[in-house]
Amino acid sequence: MIAQEGLNVFPKETYKLNETDKPDALLIRSQDMHKTHFGTSVLAIARAGAGVNNIPLIEASSNGTVVFNTPGSNANAVKELIVAMLLISTRPIFSSITWAKKLNGADVSLQTEKGKNHFAGTELKGKTIGVIGLGAVGSRVARAASDLGMHVIGYDPYISVEHAWRLSNDIPRAGELADVLRSSDYVTVHIPYTEENKDLISEEELQQIKKGAILLNYSRWGIVNENAVIKALDSGKLKKYLTDFSSNKFIDRDDVIVTPHIGGTTIEAEVCGAKMAAQTLRKYLETGNIVNSVNFPTVEMDFISELRITLIHQNVPNMVGRITTILANDEINIDNMINRSRDKIAYTMIDTAAISEDKLDELRQELLAIPEVIRVRTLNK
Numbered sequence: 001m002i003a004q005e006g007l008n009v010f011p012k013e014t015y016k017l018n019e020t021d022k023p024d025a026l027l028i029r030s031q032d033m034h035k036t037h038f039g040t041s042v043l044a045i046a047r048a049g050a051g052v053n054n055i056p057l058i059e060a061s062s063n064g065t066v067v068f069n070t071p072g073s074n075a076n077a078v079k080e081l082i083v084a085m086l087l088i089s090t091r092p093i094f095s096s097i098t099w100a101k102k103l104n105g106a107d108v109s110l111q112t113e114k115g116k117n118h119f120a121g122t123e124l125k126g127k128t129i130g131v132i133g134l135g136a137v138g139s140r141v142a143r144a145a146s147d148l149g150m151h152v153i154g155y156d157p158y159i160s161v162e163h164a165w166r167l168s169n170d171i172p173r174a175g176e177l178a179d180v181l182r183s184s185d186y187v188t189v190h191i192p193y194t195e196e197n198k199d200l201i202s203e204e205e206l207q208q209i210k211k212g213a214i215l216l217n218y219s220r221w222g223i224v225n226e227n228a229v230i231k232a233l234d235s236g237k238l239k240k241y242l243t244d245f246s247s248n249k250f251i252d253r254d255d256v257i258v259t260p261h262i263g264g265t266t267i268e269a270e271v272c273g274a275k276m277a278a279q280t281l282r283k284y285l286e287t288g289n290i291v292n293s294v295n296f297p298t299v300e301m302d303f304i305s306e307l308r309i310t311l312i313h314q315n316v317p318n319m320v321g322r323i324t325t326i327l328a329n330d331e332i333n334i335d336n337m338i339n340r341s342r343d344k345i346a347y348t349m350i351d352t353a354a355i356s357e358d359k360l361d362e363l364r365q366e367l368l369a370i371p372e373v374i375r376v377r378t379l380n381k
């Protein structure tokens with residue numbers, strides 16, 4: 001469900017929500033878009049959340065469909081759940097509550113005092129936690145764990161400058177995953193699901209993990225291999241596995257604690273993600289500007305002229321030359337222009353004075369006739 005605050009971003013006078021089979025844009029959460037043919041009418045898909053493995057990005061890019069996410073919108077929610085799960089993994093909180101609930105008689109307080117000896121836990125302070133992935137979630141988890149008095153070892157070979165800045169200097173970073181696994185009492189994984197990250201924690205890695213370690217996966221199914229986890233739990237190598245991703249394999253196991261994908265499920269995060277996704281989408285639909293895309297470059301230009309022409313095209317040489325030649329031949333004067341690329345895709349925005357509808361139609365056809373052009377839009381200010 002998308003929070004109403006997000007839907008409110010679209011004024012009723014200009015936008016129709018959920019009223020067509022051929023939408024211009026999709027605003028989604030965890031829906032599996034791999035199973036949905038979303039067609040070329042869809043200009044953009046905004047994912048209220050971080051992970052985009054539910055969207056076929058290659059298909060979207062080749063259709064000229066811009067995919068957005070909402071970086072960091074639910075990172076605090078995940079961090080807080082991780083703190084809770086660390087505590088739950090280390091103190092018998094649930095079993096002691098269940099036991100205390102069942103007590104009865106006049107001397108309940110005496111019984112609790114006598115029985116509490118059965119519920120001794122251990123402390124997080126002084127233990128070592130390995131944080132794999134130091135992005136929006138991982139960097140916050142690292143800081144929170146450090147504040148709890150834990151020794152933190154981070155691992156992220158691809159960390160962004162922004163996240164590296166957020167990380168305090170007293171959090172050392174390991175060069176190798178094996179170093180983190182060998183020395184951590186707790187290992188928590190905060191990375192995206194990609195082909196490269198599939199089974200990142202599998203049998204070989206679990207052989208390297210410190211004996212009796214506790215593993216947390218609040219990232220995605222498939223990053224931690226479930227069969228390898230079961231084997232490591234059975235052998236005693238792993239003490240506990242805590243995850244947001246259920247599986248038939250985990251039913252009835254006391255050493256696995258499953259939450260139902262609730263890492264980002266707080267009112268605050270849902271509102272923040274929905275608003276952010278909706279604002280990004282509206283910006284793209286109305287101005288062509290692209291921010292927070294996972295398959296397109298960031299492209300922003302003030303929309304001052306009367307008309308904006310946007311082109312999505314393949315990232316090959318001389319595209320700008322071919323596009324501007326067409327405009328010059330049609331005697332269209334360019335006020336402002338920007339061109340950016342990302343991998344195989346490029347995006348060009350051209351601002352100009354107003355053009356008659358007939359001339360504009362003709363121009364669109366001419367631009368679309370360039371074989372490498374995927375999509376042309378014209379936007380009036």
Ligand SMILES: NC(=O)C1=CN([C@@H]2O[C@H](COP(=O)(O)OP(=O)(O)OC[C@H]3O[C@@H](n4cnc5c(N)ncnc54)[C@H](O)[C@@H]3O)[C@@H](O)[C@H]2O)C=CC1
Binds near residue numbers: 156159197
């Ligand atoms: N359980 C839940 O409800 C939620 C789950 N997530 C999951 O957590 C993931 C991370 O979220 P954010 O921190 O917001 O994303 P992010 O994009 O800010 O950070 C991901 C970090 O992982 C690093 N990374 C990628 N591959 C790696 C590897 N093999 N080893 C070490 N580091 C690697 C990247 O360099 C990046 O710094 C998301 O992709 C999503 O799948 C995110 C939010 C809620």
Ligand SMILES: O=C(O)CCC(=O)C(=O)O
Binds near residue numbers: 029048051263264
């Ligand atoms: O709560 C959601 O919609 C999903 C959160 C999540 O998994 C993410 O942001 O990647």
